[in-house]
Amino acid sequence: MLKELYQKITKILESDIDARIIIEERTDYSWSDIISKPDSIITDKQRRNIMSDVEQRVAGKPLSRIYGKREFWGLEFIIDENTLDPRPDTELIIELALKHFPKYRAIKILDLGTGSGCILISLLSEFPNATGYGVDLSFGAVKYASINAKNHNIDSRISFICSSWLDSISGKFDLIVSNPPYIKNQIVPTLSKEVRNHDPILSLDGGKDGLTPYKIIFPKLKNFLNEGGKALFEIGYDQEKDVMRLAEESRFMQRSVHIDLSGNPRVVDISSGDK
Numbered sequence: 001m002l003k004e005l006y007q008k009i010t011k012i013l014e015s016d017i018d019a020r021i022i023i024e025e026r027t028d029y030s031w032s033d034i035i036s037k038p039d040s041i042i043t044d045k046q047r048r049n050i051m052s053d054v055e056q057r058v059a060g061k062p063l064s065r066i067y068g069k070r071e072f073w074g075l076e077f078i079i080d081e082n083t084l085d086p087r088p089d090t091e092l093i094i095e096l097a098l099k100h101f102p103k104y105r106a107i108k109i110l111d112l113g114t115g116s117g118c119i120l121i122s123l124l125s126e127f128p129n130a131t132g133y134g135v136d137l138s139f140g141a142v143k144y145a146s147i148n149a150k151n152h153n154i155d156s157r158i159s160f161i162c163s164s165w166l167d168s169i170s171g172k173f174d175l176i177v178s179n180p181p182y183i184k185n186q187i188v189p190t191l192s193k194e195v196r197n198h199d200p201i202l203s204l205d206g207g208k209d210g211l212t213p214y215k216i217i218f219p220k221l222k223n224f225l226n227e228g229g230k231a232l233f234e235i236g237y238d239q240e241k242d243v244m245r246l247a248e249e250s251r252f253m254q255r256s257v258h259i260d261l262s263g264n265p266r267v268v269d270i271s272s273g274d275k
Ligand SMILES: C[S@@+](CC[C@H](N)C(=O)[O-])C[C@H]1O[C@@H](n2cnc3c(N)ncnc32)[C@H](O)[C@@H]1O
Pocket: 083, 084, 085, 086, 087, 090, 112, 113, 114, 115, 116, 117, 118, 119, 135, 136, 137, 138, 141, 163, 164, 165, 178, 179, 180, 181, 182, 202, 203, 204
């Protein structure tokens, strides 16, 4: 019976949200069915699939990895072992871009370290006249980003390039966004098993001090920003001072930090003005 199974897996997983997602994924029942039709039948096959998912979840596999998809900015993105599992904190970049640029302006956007393409594709879904370029060193990530762009019908406005940061980029952009790898490499093995066993190391490891990508990208960034252009970089919760110093060293006068919903510094915002 539906409700009985829901209660059982809620207890095993200690999470009613995960239990609900698994049931919705593996049956045609919705959350309200669990309440309104508690005696609904679960087939043997459904039960086997559900219990196999529960086992994997108990072993530390995130549901997004079991089902190969994750919601970001209200859109569904497919992911695999080459792509970071998109995080809700990163949505702050989309919010800030929407506050800064008029919706119908034909802005040109560059996304450095695009992963599943979640940032760039969400931006292009909000700015209907924008065009975008996504760069990633991982060929597997670029492949998935391209599939996601197609799934969201914006592939005609987007190009993906497999390359390192700005190495293969030419031209200038109105908006440059990035959620680079920013974890100190000695911290990576201490991350939760959900993260260290399932997110690709290339998406996490920011070098010895976690700042390598900013150190490579910032000194070159001005050459790629249009006048009045803006760059939005995600940072780790403890990196505000270091990343702001790197922005200052690269002669970005207009710089600020935005706080996420948990109250942590999350996005460094730099504009193209000179000293
Ligand atoms: C933290 S993940 C962000 C992925 C995606 N933008 C998101 O927010 O979910 C960082 C991404 O940078 C990519 N990356 C790492 N080193 C790179 C490099 N040298 N050049 C380009 N991309 C790189 C990784 O493959 C990974 O996809």
